[in-house]
Amino acid sequence: MIYFCCDRRRREAVRGTSLNGIDFVEVLDRAAAVPQDRQRFLHLHLVNAPNGLVLDADNIRLEGGAAVEVICVTMGLDGQTNVVVIELAQPGDFSPYTLNIVTSTLNPAPPTSFDPVLSSITFSFKVECPTPFDCLSDCDCPDDPALDTDIDYTARDFHSFRRMMLDHMAIASPSFATGHPADLSSALVDILAYTADQIAYQQDAAQTEAYLHHARSRISLSRLTRIVDYAVDEGCNARCFCHLSVSSDVLPMAPSTVVVPQGSAVCTRLNEQPVTFARDDALLMKSRAVYETCHDVAGLFAAHNEMLFYTWSDARCHLPRGATQATLAGHLPDLDAGMYLAIEEITGANTGNHADAVIDHRHVVLLTETQAFDEGGDPLTDPVTGDEITLIHWHARDALRAPVCVSSETSIEEGRRYIEPVSVARGNMVLVDHGQTLSNETLPSVPEPYLAWAPGKGREAIQRKSGNCAETGCEPRQAELLPPRYQPHLAYAPLTFSPDYFAQSETIAASDVLRTPIPADTYPNIALQSDDGMETLSYEPVRDILASDSAARVFKPEVERDGAVSLRFGDNVFGRRPLSGTAFLATYRVGIGSAGHIGADKLHHLALALPEVTAVRNITAGAGGRNPETNANIRKRAPFLFKTQERAVTREDYKTLGQRLAWIQAVSCAYVHTGSWITTFALPDPKDRVGMLDEQRTELRHHYEKYRLAAHDVEVSTPVYVPLEITLHVCLAKNASKSHVQQVLLKLFSAKRLTNGRLGLLHPDQFRAGQTLHLSPLIAAAQNVEGVIAAKATRFRRFGDPRTSGLSERKLKFSRTEIARVDNDMSHPGNGVFLLDMEGGR
Structure with missing residues (x-):
């Protein structure tokens, strides 16, 4: 199961039916007759009487923690026929265990007489161990953490300053930043942005284009920075996911056709226009933003407009964070892998009002597997209720970033009303990106030459001089015509730059699509058709004409600071020069950057004659757009590109180059003379984990091969993790709750990433190889907790080694290859422990 439901009603649904299931598991601990039998016997209570069903050791499978062997299984206990006694060889550890009822050791499926939902249960052997915490879990849907705005410290012009200030004020003081031009707040922001722009202009005053x-x-700037191999960032367009609601199924007329072809336009609301209409570019330009579909849509289905989640007879359920599967109510055979699916909150989880639905509680996922039929080819159903269901799985990279409420109960103030559904799933999704296609724009023809070199001068005359008289035939000198400069301009701007979404695969995870691509992965959306009077040829855009040969039909779009686009062609040395009189037709898209960052539910029209489409709206807001790089940013970044070290000479070079790998947070290096040459021993410290895989060690070694010096070897060492013992004696105030303070301290001194995104003080990323661990920061962190009067360390040493106590020096030292480790896992104390000695409080 992937739902966490507070009201377990599945047992009541199974009770009294022909199926059976697990009611609960009881661990025989303190009530055991002899101490040796504690935690060795499990009493498995079934929902219904077994009615002839006999379970043995082959039908019981225990998973989790240390392996536990099942000795024997006995049916019935003290006259209770629905109790199964399971005897184990030894008790389990502190880890959670899962007890599964299986058909046999070779068949993990539950028996046919068992409900598949109630055929497994999770329990703990240490349930009777004392704990100061309340075991009742919180059933409310967790709130999303507050988001903060990113401040762009590279802003250098008026519009960047103004946008940055408005974005910041929209979060810091929403009532202040209204965005209206005549508002006092907007006037103040404009004045500050103008002043900042003037200061930046004085610093970068223009003198000549040669510098x-x-x-x-x-x-x-783009041509100058090309000298140092700097590629100017031309920006990227925004993209979002759009939902098409239909009144009836829309299927293609032939197998090779589609109902919504790639490049179909969707736009924001236009007055007095229906939801769908025939494409009209002039009409589309009147809208706030125009998006176009990035892939074909083979069919649209009315059943996919709104799909409910199936909760298996449970209530107050939600999909947890990180979920990658769910169950939908109903038989949905047309839901296939490769489709995008949206999960949307349609009503407030606490109030039940549709107006309280949170727009941020929307997720788009890529389906990787669907199951609407059982093994016999019949619609998949719930074996208890007989309801038709459909199982779906989506891409692991689209795992839910936040919980999704499926059903809930309103607050006391709202009358404790049961709400279902809170969230629904929607199909008929299509990826759209910002930009409007303009077709067949006529460019000026290539002009005829009107200047010439003096006789005997020019490129051809120089080449003729290099030959002998027999080759040249003593030809008379003729004036060589100068080819005219041909750099036509596009009528509309800005030119769209977008990534090739499906270059590597026909499908891509939704989270990867919405991510802003790097500049190297974006391409200009423009194509040219030339007609020189004899043939029609196509010209393709390239990033750099210098990489093309003399016969390549290529061109480079060059973008000015105001967005105007000019086209530069080759010179018959680098790229082919078009002949005089050649006419060009340009097809390109306009729309770039943050102009496409529209809010959710802003798209309203589909420019396609498809009357079955009744509603068009974007489920997600426009995201991933990036504005073209400004002149100030080019001046800042380009001069430092060639200074980037691409050769490992010093230890610092090895550290810097090693950190280019995403899984490495730090690298420590040592030079060792091995007899004939010098070997660098690199010790990586992985991110978010303890230990390093062999594949990662090989990857780092191959990574260094590109940068190491000749006759200089590189070896990758494995860090040695040193477990620690840390015990803090904490004095509490009289009115402080001991259990609450202890819980806060254990969360603060945890080895995990906290819910607010910060790292626990004992997280593996907090320690570095060879780093000296000081005691004072730990004491200070504990004393800053509310309710703590004082804290001191009573144990601070390596695990199991009293000789290494660091209490006197207030620190622990480690060698170059050692990294401190405190997992604080009760099941594995050998990986480091952190204990609290609480005194005082209530």
């Missing part, structure tokens, strides 16, 4: 720091033209 990087004085050039005013963005095209000049």
Whole structure:
């Protein structure tokens, strides 16, 4: 099961039926007759009487923690026929265990007489161990953490400053930043942005296009920075997921056709226009934003407009964070892998009002597996209720980033009303990205040459001089015509740059699609058709004409600071020069950057004659857009590109280059002369984990091969993790709750990532190889907790070694290859322990 439900009603649904299931498990602990039998006997209570069913050791499977062997299984206990006594060889550890009822040792499926939902149960052998905490779990849907705005410290012009200030004020003081031009707040922001722009302009005053720091033209900056292999960022368009609601199924007329082809336009609301209409580019330009579909849609289905989640007779359920599967109510055979599915909250979980639905509680996932039929080819059903269901799985990279409420109960103030559904699933999803296609724009023809070199001068004359008289035939000198400069401009701007979403695969996870791509993965959306009077040829855009040969039909779009686009062609040395009189037709898209960052539910029209479509709206807000790089940013970044060290010479070089791998947070290096040469021993410290895999060690070694010096070997060492013993004596105030303070301290001194995104003080990323661990920061962190009067350490040493106590020096030292470790796992104390000695409080 993937739901966490507070009201367990499945047992009541099974009770009295022909199926059986697990009611609960009782661990015989303190009530055992002899101490040796404690935690060795399990009493498995069934929902219904077994009625001839006999379970043996082959039908019981225990998973989790240390392996536990089942000795024997006995049916019935003291006249209770629905109790199964399970004898184990030894008790389990502190880890959670799962007891499964299986058909046999070779068949993990539950017996046919058992309900598949109640065929397994999770329990703990240490349930009777004393604990100061309340075991009742919180059933309310957790709130999302508050988001903060990112401040762009590289802003260098008026619009960037203004946008950054408005974005910050929208979060810091929502009532202040209204965004209306005539509002006092907007006037103040404009004045501050203007002042900041003037200061930036004085620092980067333009003098001449020949120097990087004085050039005013963005095209000049792009060409100058090409000398140091710097590629100017032209930006990227935004994208979102759009939902198409239909009144009836829309299927293609032929197998090779689609109902919504790639490139179909969707736009924001237009007055007095229906939801769907025939495409009209002039009409689309009147809308706030135009998006176009990024892939074909083979069919639209009315059943996919709104799909309910199936909760298996339970109530007050939610999909937890990280879930990658769910169950939908109903038979949905047209729901296939490769489709995008949206999960949307449609009503407030606490109030039951549709207006209280949180827009941020929307998720889009890529389906990887669906199951609507059973093994016999019949619709999949719940074996208890007989309701038709459909099982779905989605991509692991689309795991839910926040819980999704499926059903809930209102607060006391709202009358404790049961609400279902809170969230629904929606199909008929299509990925759309910002930008409007303009087709067949006529560009000026290539002009005829009107200038010429003096006789005997020019490129051809120089080549002729290099040959002998027999080759040249003593030809008379003729004037060589100068080819004209041909750089046509596009009529509309800004030109769209977008990634190739499906270059590697036909499907891509929704989270990867919405992520902002790097500049190297974006391409200009433009194509040219040339007609020189004899043939029609196509020209393709490239990033750099210098990488093309003399016959390549390529061109490069160059973007000025105001967004105007000019096209640069080759010169018959690097790229082919178009012949004089050649006419060009351009097809391109316009729309770039943050202009496409529209809010959710803003798209309203589909520019396609499809009357079955009754509603169009974007489930997610426009995201992933990036504005073109400004002149100030180019001047800042380009001069430092060639200074990037691409050769490992010093230990610092090995540390810096090693951290380019995403899984490494730090690298420590040592030079050792091994007899004939020097070997660098690199010791990586992985992120978010303890230990390093062999594949990671091999990856780092191959990574260093590109940068190491000749006759200089590199070896990757494995860090040695040193477990510690830390005990703090904490004095509490009289009115402080001992259990509450203890819980706060254990959360603060945990080895996990906290719910607010911060790391626990004992998280593996808090320790470095060879780092000296000081005691004072730990004491200070404990004393800052509310309710703590004083704290002191009574044990601070390596695990099981009293000789290494660091209480006197207030610190522990480690060698270069050692990393401290405190997992504080009661099942594995050898990985480090952290204990609290509480005094006082209530």
